[in-house]
Amino acid sequence: KKYKGLDETGEMQKDGILERLKIQIGDAQWKLDAVEGLVDKCIGEVKDRRAEREKEGKPSKTSQGCSLDPLTFQRCLWREFWNGCPEEHRVDTPKCNILRKRVAEGDVKFFGKHFLHKYY
Numbered sequence: 001k002k003y004k005g006l007d008e009t010g011e012m013q014k015d016g017i018l019e020r021l022k023i024q025i026g027d028a029q030w031k032l033d034a035v036e037g038l039v040d041k042c043i044g045e046v047k048d049r050r051a052e053r054e055k056e057g058k059p060s061k062t063s064q065g066c067s068l069d070p071l072t073f074q075r076c077l078w079r080e081f082w083n084g085c086p087e088e089h090r091v092d093t094p095k096c097n098i099l100r101k102r103v104a105e106g107d108v109k110f111f112g113k114h115f116l117h118k119y120y
Helices: 012-023 030-054 069-086 094-104 114-118
Strands: none
Touching: 012 030, 030 069, 069 094
């Protein structure tokens, strides 16, 4: 809620999310061109995943009462940015290549870890 990404009911707020992301992206034109579509896609994925959890009888919040939606959104957004990064902007190091391979295989459990911020 602090960054206007969620409303009082816990629903994702596209305008607030876009505002914050555009600040973080800066002048990376390929990201600016893609961000709105990715936010739409990932908000849709959040809604689908929440519906799946409800259908399966799984909780949509942690034991501390926090929504799982922001984590689902973050994983989706990172995955889409990693997969959509143009070849000429990719960092060609063993670590990045391993991470890129993991993302391509659907493994995004490592997203949000502090070491990723040094690349973006």
